[in-house]
Amino acid sequence: MSYIKNIEPEVNLKLADQIAVLPGQIVSKTLAQNDAVSLTLFAFDQGEEISTHASEGDAMVLVLEGIGRFTIDGHVHFCKAGETIVMPAGKPHAVYAEAKFKMLLTVVFPQPGQ
Numbered sequence: 001m002s003y004i005k006n007i008e009p010e011v012n013l014k015l016a017d018q019i020a021v022l023p024g025q026i027v028s029k030t031l032a033q034n035d036a037v038s039l040t041l042f043a044f045d046q047g048e049e050i051s052t053h054a055s056e057g058d059a060m061v062l063v064l065e066g067i068g069r070f071t072i073d074g075h076v077h078f079c080k081a082g083e084t085i086v087m088p089a090g091k092p093h094a095v096y097a098e099a100k101f102k103m104l105l106t107v108v109f110p111q112p113g114q
Contacts, residue, residue, distance in 0.1 A: 004032050004039070016064040019043045021100045026050065038107040044068070044097035052094040057109035059087040066101025070094070 002009060006029050007018055019029050021043040031039040038057075044066075052071070061070065063079045070077045073091040078098065087093040089110070095103075 003034075005030070007031055014064075015041060015104055016102050019102060021045050021102065024048070036109055036111060038105070038109070040105045041102065042105060043102045044095070044100065046097050046100050049096040050094060052092050054090055054092050055087070055107055056089060057107040058089050059093070060106045060108075061085050061087070061095075062104045062106075064102040064104060067098040068101045068103060069096040069098050071096070 007013075019027055019041040021027070022045065024045055026045070026048045027043040029041040031041060033039075041064075061068070061079065062084050063081050065081050067078060067080045070079060070085050070087065070093065072085075072087050072093045077085055079085050081101075
């Protein structure tokens with residue numbers, strides 16, 4: 001049984017090649033989703049954004065290509081390819097594409113008893 005979907009198993013690949021930037025869009029591809037964790041690839045065209053929201057889980061981004069602007073609890077951070085930032089659970093955050101960019105989003109959700 002495989003818990004990761006939409007990606008070829010047992011193949012050496014680049015995550016950035018698994019999703020394409022499309023004009024005027026944000027494209028997403030879910031790789032895993034359950035009560036504990038979510039893994040999603042995103043591709044943003046320049047100028048596209050995910051407006052301010054909060055998550056029940058800690059959200060960690062790994063930028064794969066380009067540059068993203070992450071506003072976390074009112075503080076602005078810029079991340080480029082190879083950089084990571086954590087958006088803590090419950091804190092309002094937003095994502096804006098300064099340039100075309102791709103990212104892997106990992107969200108770790110609280111479990112009962114935590």
